Amino acid sequence: MTSPIFVAIDTPDLDRARAIATAVKGQAGGVKLGLEFFSHNGRHGVMEIAELGLPIFLDLKFHDIPNTVAKAIQALAPVVPAVMTVHAAGGRAMMEAAKAAAPADTRVVGVTVLTSLDAGDLGSIGVAADPHAQVERLAALAQEAGLDGIVCSGNEVAAARKAWKDGYFVIPGIRPAQSGVGDQKRVMTPRAAMDAGASMLVIGRPVTEAEHPAAALREIAATL
Numbered sequence: 717m718t719s720p721i722f723v724a725i726d727t728p729d730l731d732r733a734r735a736i737a738t739a740v741k742g743q744a745g746g747v748k749l750g751l752e753f754f755s756h757n758g759r760h761g762v763m764e765i766a767e768l769g770l771p772i773f774l775d776l777k778f779h780d781i782p783n784t785v786a787k788a789i790q791a792l793a794p795v796v797p798a799v800m801t802v803h804a805a806g807g808r809a810m811m812e813a814a815k816a817a818a819p820a821d822t823r824v825v826g827v828t829v830l831t832s833l834d835a836g837d838l839g840s841i842g843v844a845a846d847p848h849a850q851v852e853r854l855a856a857l858a859q860e861a862g863l864d865g866i867v868c869s870g871n872e873v874a875a876a877r878k879a880w881k882d883g884y885f886v887i888p889g890i891r892p893a894q895s896g897v898g899d900q901k902r903v904m905t906p907r908a909a910m911d912a913g914a915s916m917l918v919i920g921r922p923v924t925e926a927e928h929p930a931a932a933l934r935e936i937a938a939t940l
């Protein structure tokens with residue numbers, strides 16, 4: 717069975733990214749390239765990693781007006797990532813435009829409430845709802861807009877899956893027992909997140925900062 721784990725390769729260093737991708741190839745379901753990698757290496761760097769033959773989750777979390785987001789997605793051609801992200805808080809029209817602009821084979825998912833935020837953080841930006849209620853609200857909006865799924869924490873995925881049976885649920889903030897939480901606030905173990913209904917687990921530092929990333933990934937996969 718294909719692994720649900722995508723390894724988040726958060727580095728600006730192309731050689732290091734290539735080395736990690738090569739080390740986890742065959743074991744991981746794919747790799748995630750985000751803002752840190754993209755800001756340094758751009759579209760051509762993404763193409764280089766894609767040439768290694770793993771599915772790519774290109775996580776640029778677009779959050780802008782519909783026209784700008786659509787044009788940014790079009791500018792990424794000929795990259796055809798397996799998955800890409802926009803912020804669901806960008807609104808329904810923006811999500812519709814993003815989906816319409818993306819390649820047919822790319823899943824577009826809406827980031828709901830970042831896993832680095834808790835209820836207090838939401839309050840400080842004027843969102844009265846707790847993370848659970850806010851994820852539910854944005855998941856419904858993403859579904860109405862025709863997206864393929866959402867990004868949320870493991871704490872919310874069971875409820876989200878109940879309301880959106882065939883949705884694609886991307887779950888970061890994954891921490892194996894004993895792992896440091898770092899800047900994440902809403903975390904869950906890989907096994908618990910899968911049991912709750914995750915489609916994809918995004919795991920970065922617990923793998924990439926390990927002395928032997930492939931071995932760390934193997935250990936995590938064994939818990940699923």
Ligand SMILES: O=C(O)c1cc(=O)[nH]c(=O)n1[C@@H]1O[C@H](COP(=O)(O)O)[C@@H](O)[C@H]1O
Binds near residue numbers: 888
């Ligand atoms: O969209 C994401 O992937 C994402 C959304 C979110 O709410 N929280 C979150 O941590 N992420 C990403 O998931 C990865 C988590 O990395 P680690 O905390 O090192 O496992 C990072 O690349 C984040 O950019």
